Amino acid sequence: MPKGDIVIVFDCGATNVRAIAINSKGSVIASESLPNSPSPDPFYPAYRIWNVEEIWKKMCIASGKVVSRINKGNIAGITVTTFGVDGTLFDKNGKMLYPVISWQCERTNPVMENIGKYIPLVDLYKITGVLPFTFNTINKIIWFTENKPDLTEKSSMFLFMPSIFSYFLTGEMINDTTMAGTSMLTELPSRQFSVEVLDRIGFPAEKFGRIVEPGTLTGTISKKASLETGIKAGTPVVATGHDTQFAIFGSGAEKNQPVLSSGTWEILMVRSENFESGKEQLDLSITTELDSRPGLYDIGCQWIASGIIEWARKTLFGDIKKHVYETMISGAEKVPAGCNGVKVVPKFYEELKGKPEGRITGLTLESTRDEIYRAILESLSQRLADGKEVLEKAGRFRAESILCVGGGSKNRLWNRLRADYTGVPVKIIDQKETTVLGASLFVQAACGNASSPEEAGKAINYKTEIVEPGTR
Structure with a gap:
């Protein structure tokens, strides 16, 4: 493992795509940001998708600028965080079969409204704990099965957004638990996809592949990704995932x-x-x-x-x-x-x-x-x-x-x-960058700089102002 203490966090939000270099003390030492927004679906122009190829290009541009400002030899590892729920289907050769449907797209509104034809909402909520938002992953899966059954049948893997970019970095297709937990498809106690729910909607659990916990080493930077990002080939890539979970941890x-x-x-x-x-x-x-x-x-x-x-x-x-x-x-x-x-x-x-x-x-x-x-x-x-x-x-x-x-x-x-x-x-x-900080602590632990993310967090000096009750 590298002995440096710099983590590069790729963070894809709804309005910005960022690459941020953060060290073991939680200090951001370089960052670059480019604008992001959904695009019209090329097949249904009234609907909205994320152009992941365009986002990837922005990530590479941002990474190149960040890496040029730091000592590459001090990079310990890489990770990716994004908003929840969104992802899409890939075939066995790693080809994306359909653009990523954006959480801002309205095509899934009627799916959620009629979810009862697959499973009663109270039962679905009891299993998954996730509120019935129209943008939940379950609605996208149902939309695919109802409107693009040929693609669903042809697909080998559904990848969530962080996993898509991790795949571009490493060539490995692996999903994480924090993104899975936003899908309205998982069982809370087991931290696995619910076979009952997936059977009800007719989507095989194996199409989500291996689900790993945050802090798992999922691969290393490939030679191709190294040329595109400026990050040294062989640098560890570590799973994190949904931005909210790491903002909480980073706080x-x-x-x-x-x-x-x-x-x-x-x-x-x-x-x-x-x-x-x-x-x-x-x-x-x-x-x-x-x-x-x-x-x-x-x-x-x-x-x-x-x-x-x-x-x-x-x-x-x-x-x-x-x-x-x-x-x-x-x-x-x-x-x-x-x-x-x-x-x-x-x-x-x-x-x-x-x-x-x-x-x-x-x-x-x-x-x-x-x-x-x-x-x-x-x-x-x-x-x-x-x-x-x-x-x-x-x-x-x-x-x-x-x-x-x-x-x-x-x-x-x-x-x-x-x-x-x-x-x-x-x-x-x-602490302005709680998502980035939280994700970086998992990378520090995975790369051997701390025994656990919690241990890595002890190096952070949180500046806290306390407001007591009875002061208004």
């Missing part, structure tokens, strides 16, 4: 410590030894995915958050041209708790339960935009408290604090409200 979250990723949407997830996937959890919109470590489950819920704040900025504070967010925060800080009767129902967008039901109540002729903005923050803080409670019940634990990362963690008033409404300290993590 430093311990077992039973919820992590709030606050952006346009807020995602609250916790690593727990327990889970529940009954009708109650389905009705509460709880999703459960496989953690990056065996024996743990990532229980989560989500809601729109900063998307509502952006609506308030544009609608109520459009006249403020400079320091608009500070103006919004400082104004809201002067408003008393309860916002003089103004209340907000923050259901401006509901993914699973039909039409949005957002509303503002309690307005009078004296109501101000500062009251409305604070009411938004209070309602979102209550939503966090509700989310914390349902996760505690599903995972059978009691949270002692909440870690907070992302752009929404920079709002001081919001952080105080979060602590007050949840009744526990909110710890603000000053």
Whole structure:
């Protein structure tokens, strides 16, 4: 194994394709980013796909620039992270049979709506723990079997997105558990694909091939990939996978410590030894995915958050041209708790339960935009408290604090409200690249620089600000 401590993480997101060099202390020493977006399906122009060849070219360009800025001899290993669920069919010769259907594509909407013709939704959720999102992998597999049965029959392997790029790097076709766990096709306790579910939809389990745990050495950089990426041939490639799981791990979250990723949407997830996937959890919109470590489950819920704040900025504070967010925060800080009767129902967008039901109540002729903005923050803080409670019940634990990362963690008033409404300290993590960091820790361990990803994590100096309840 190489003795260097630099990990190259290829990270494919919905808007950017990146190559990032990060060392064993968690410091990013070089990075390069190129834009990404879905493309029209060449066979159905109204639908959306990911052009993986184009993404691969961008990865190679980004890698070449990153590698030129570092000492190649210090590269310990390589890994790939992407968003969940997406992938496609390959034949026995390694040829991709159809473009990768994007999670943003609407072709699978009717599949999810009619999933009951294959298996009752309550039963499917009980087995897999994954909420019935229209973009789930199960819907893509069914779309293939219903619309492209010849390709399904011809296929030898379904590869998820990280595995596709790992295949381009190594020539090896291997899927990982964290991506499998987003598919709505796996059994939670076994960390394997559900034969019952796959039998119901008529897709053989063997077409997913060997499923490996994160931190598994899946191959080495091929000579062809070396020429394309600038990375030395023979460099180890290590499985990681779904970005969310590695963001949680990279945040430093311990077992039973919820992590709030606050952006346009807020995602609250916790690593727990327990889970529940009954009708109650389905009705509460709880999703459960496989953690990056065996024996743990990532229980989560989500809601729109900063998307509502952006609506308030544009609608109520459009006249403020400079320091608009500070103006919004400082104004809201002067408003008393309860916002003089103004209340907000923050259901401006509901993914699973039909039409949005957002509303503002309690307005009078004296109501101000500062009251409305604070009411938004209070309602979102209550939503966090509700989310914390349902996760505690599903995972059978009691949270002692909440870690907070992302752009929404920079709002001081919001952080105080979060602590007050949840009744526990909110710890603000000053770590922008939690996905990349988390994935890199698995590579450090796989390449012999640490005995485990957890041991590798001890080298990271997390800068944490703690906001205690009762400070608003």
